[in-house]
Amino acid sequence: MGATLVEKIFSSRCGKEIEAGDVVMAAVDRAMIHDITGPLAIQKFREMGGERVFDPARIVMLFDHQVPADSIQAAENQKFMREFALGQGIHNYDLREGVCHQVVLEKGHAAPGEIVVGSDSHTCMYGAAGAFATGIGSTDMGFVLKFGALYFRVPDSIRVEVNGAFAPRVGAKDLILSIAGDIGADGATYQALEFAGETFRSMPMAGRMTCANMAIEMGAKAGIVPPDTITREYVQARRPDAAGFDLASDRDAVYAEWREYEVADLVPQVAVPHNVDHVVGVDEVAGTHVDQVFIGSCTNGRYEDFAEAAGVLGDRKFSDAVRVVLIPASKEEYLKTLRAGLIERFVEAGALVEAPCCGPCMGGAFGLLAPGEVSLSTSNRNFRGRQGSTEAGVYLCSAATAAASAITGEITDPREV
Amino acid sequence: MRIWTFGDDIDTDAIIPGRFLTEYDPGKLAEHVFEGTRDDFRTGVRPGDVVVAGRNFGCGSSREHAPLALLGAGVKVVVAESFARIFYRNAVNTGLLPLVCPDTSALLEGHEIKVDPVGGFIESDGVRYAVEAVPPFMQAIVDAGGLVDYAKEMKEVELCTGSRR
Numbered sequence: 001m002g003a004t005l006v007e008k009i010f011s012s013r014c015g016k017e018i019e020a021g022d023v024v025m026a027a028v029d030r031a032m033i034h035d036i037t038g039p040l041a042i043q044k045f046r047e048m049g050g051e052r053v054f055d056p057a058r059i060v061m062l063f064d065h066q067v068p069a070d071s072i073q074a075a076e077n078q079k080f081m082r083e084f085a086l087g088q089g090i091h092n093y094d095l096r097e098g099v100c101h102q103v104v105l106e107k108g109h110a111a112p113g114e115i116v117v118g119s120d121s122h123t124c125m126y127g128a129a130g131a132f133a134t135g136i137g138s139t140d141m142g143f144v145l146k147f148g149a150l151y152f153r154v155p156d157s158i159r160v161e162v163n164g165a166f167a168p169r170v171g172a173k174d175l176i177l178s179i180a181g182d183i184g185a186d187g188a189t190y191q192a193l194e195f196a197g198e199t200f201r202s203m204p205m206a207g208r209m210t211c212a213n214m215a216i217e218m219g220a221k222a223g224i225v226p227p228d229t230i231t232r233e234y235v236q237a238r239r240p241d242a243a244g245f246d247l248a249s250d251r252d253a254v255y256a257e258w259r260e261y262e263v264a265d266l267v268p269q270v271a272v273p274h275n276v277d278h279v280v281g282v283d284e285v286a287g288t289h290v291d292q293v294f295i296g297s298c299t300n301g302r303y304e305d306f307a308e309a310a311g312v313l314g315d316r317k318f319s320d321a322v323r324v325v326l327i328p329a330s331k332e333e334y335l336k337t338l339r340a341g342l343i344e345r346f347v348e349a350g351a352l353v354e355a356p357c358c359g360p361c362m363g364g365a366f367g368l369l370a371p372g373e374v375s376l377s378t379s380n381r382n383f384r385g386r387q388g389s390t391e392a393g394v395y396l397c398s399a400a401t402a403a404a405s406a407i408t409g410e411i412t413d414p415r416e417v
Numbered sequence: 418m419r420i421w422t423f424g425d426d427i428d429t430d431a432i433i434p435g436r437f438l439t440e441y442d443p444g445k446l447a448e449h450v451f452e453g454t455r456d457d458f459r460t461g462v463r464p465g466d467v468v469v470a471g472r473n474f475g476c477g478s479s480r481e482h483a484p485l486a487l488l489g490a491g492v493k494v495v496v497a498e499s500f501a502r503i504f505y506r507n508a509v510n511t512g513l514l515p516l517v518c519p520d521t522s523a524l525l526e527g528h529e530i531k532v533d534p535v536g537g538f539i540e541s542d543g544v545r546y547a548v549e550a551v552p553p554f555m556q557a558i559v560d561a562g563g564l565v566d567y568a569k570e571m572k573e574v575e576l577c578t579g580s581r582r
Contacts, residue, residue, distance in 0.1 A: 011576060013577070014577035015577065017579070019580070019581075022579060022580070022581055023552075023579040023580045024555045024577055024578070024579035025574050025575065025576055025577060025579055026576065026577065027576055036480065036482065037480060038436050039441060040441040040481060040482075043441070044564075044565055047565045047569070048564075048568040048569055049568075049569050049570070065438075068438070071439060073440070076441050077439055077552065097473060098521055101445075119479055120478075120479055121477065121478050121479040121503055123479075131551050135479040136479060136503065136506070137480075137481040137503060137506060137507035137510060137511075137564060138441075138481040138507075139478050139481060139507065139509060139510035139511060139563070139564045140506065140507075140564065142564075142565070143564055143568050144567075147568075147571075147573065147574045149574050149576055151554060151579070153552075153554075180576040183427050185471035185473055185476055186426070186472055186476065186499060186501065189473070189499065189501065189502055190502050194457050219473065219476065219502060237578070275426060314453055347512055362435050363430065363434060363435030363436060364434075364435040364436035364437075364438065364439075381428075381430070381477065383428040383430040383431065384428075384431060384453075384454060385430055385431065385434050385454065386430050386435070387454050389453070390453035390454055
């Protein structure tokens with residue numbers, strides 16, 4: 001009987017055949033902590049009797065949720081983490097690099113076949129590089145900091161086979177919203193989503209990240225794109241010694257489910273308040289007034305997203321009735337966007353451009369909504385109250401749809417502007 | 418012990434909104450539990466009360482602040498038709514007991530509830546409902562009083578040990 005990619009990763013780690021459903025204590029390759037869940041993880045590590053972390057070189061620390069610190073308490077938490085990093089010899093990216101998920105990938109901390117954990121639910125994004133990556137809580141992270149290992153129930157996989165070429169102004173975000181709408185907010189709970197097919201094989205890393213990022217929105221433990229030449233090019237540029245690029249599911253692997261998609265006829269998708277799986281074609285909500293448009297977050301804050309948005313914008317201006325907030329996912333993506341001249345274009349058009357961080361997606365720092373307001377966002381969650389008032393509504397969409405809507409002041413099909 | 422009922426897909430932002438996450442003391446988090454989404458809970462909840470929900474309770478963030486906020490409010494048990502994975506594990510790790518009951522629709526707000534996790538049932542209005550036990554590998558953590566106590570005396574872990582299904 002064949003094995004899935006996820007089963008192979010655990011089998012390889014354990015030196016014996018591991019199947020979905022098995023519970024194993026497995027060593028992790030990398031652990032990521034940030035300013036929100038890190039302080040509690042460190043406290044738990046201490047309560048567990050931890051003195052020295054298992055391996056400082058395998059721990060990634062950075063601040064992204066409240067950046068720069070937006071309260072004295074946030075500053076205290078960051079100070080506490082800085083001191084912990086210094087004392088333990090952990091490299092701390094601090095607030096200089098950007099959003100955790102983007103930074104871990106672009107600094108080469110996740111590679112095919114590796115097991116990566118992070119105390120943030122969107123840690124599943126590292127599956128874009130062929131890693132098994134999953135989000136954990138702070139107590140689990142305390143355990144990881146002490147032992148460098150964690151118990152995992154190895155998930156079975158849902159194969160998501162996608163074929164066809166996207167129409168203009170339609171892309172990875174529309175695809176993953178459409179999949180979330182089908183599978184539902186808990187349809188993949190405790191499972192892994194394996195993204196495959198010709199559409200994924202030709203999809204740049206940016207789109208793979210968008211899709212793997214949102215696996216958690218279906219309850220999945222991990223999302224993973226089988227490594228290929230695109231993965232190799234991206235990862236080896238950052239980690240020349242990385243291996244595992246030949247990892248693949250066996251042809252006779254056993255899947256919990258097999259889903260097929262054809263994207264040629266896919267239209268821009270929008271998730272409407274207040275559930276990520278409440279997804280409709282853009283036509284159904286076109287004309288909805290928006291107060292704020294947010295292009296950014298680990299889901300869609302990359303150069304490719306801003307290039308798409310700039311393509312839609314052209315030499316027009318954003319509507320004066322809309323607050324347009326742009327936040328690159330990392331310093332690297334910020335600089336790429338800046339050097340391409342796009343930041344200047346967005347500022348001229350009326351946007352606010354903030355330094356890399358989670359911003360409104362965190363729902364705590366800034367860019368929050370008043371009661372009754374509507375936000376159109378390229379981020380990954382539209383839970384009630386996610387971006388401020390519980391009486392506000394958040395719609396999710398692609399960067400193209402966000403840009404088109406920021407021009408008109410209402411939800412707009414990006415193919416029609 | 419009284420029941421507080423909730424629906425499907427109760428997310429972690431609803432349990433404890435993002436702007437309060439700089440705190441991680443359960444008592445302080447409890448001052449904001451369900452703020453904006455269920456404000457009567459915060460003022461009316463009494464120690465030992467039980468949260469009863471539908472499917473996918475605790476979906477969303479990995480923030481352990483969510484089970485801690487419930488614990489701080491005096492809630493020790495959540496009964497739901499299903500739980501989101503990270504929340505479930507965080508609950509076990511912090512000592513909040515998550516019980517899976519296939520159909521919670523007949524459990525009524527404000528009614529008394531008796532919880533017997535060892536016997537594997539809950540009882541309300543004279544009706545007994547079977548609940549699923551915590552999986553065996555997590556039972557050891559529950560028995561130890563949470564992951565911190567479980568890990569406290571351990572110097573190292575034995576890698577690649579585990580159980581089959």
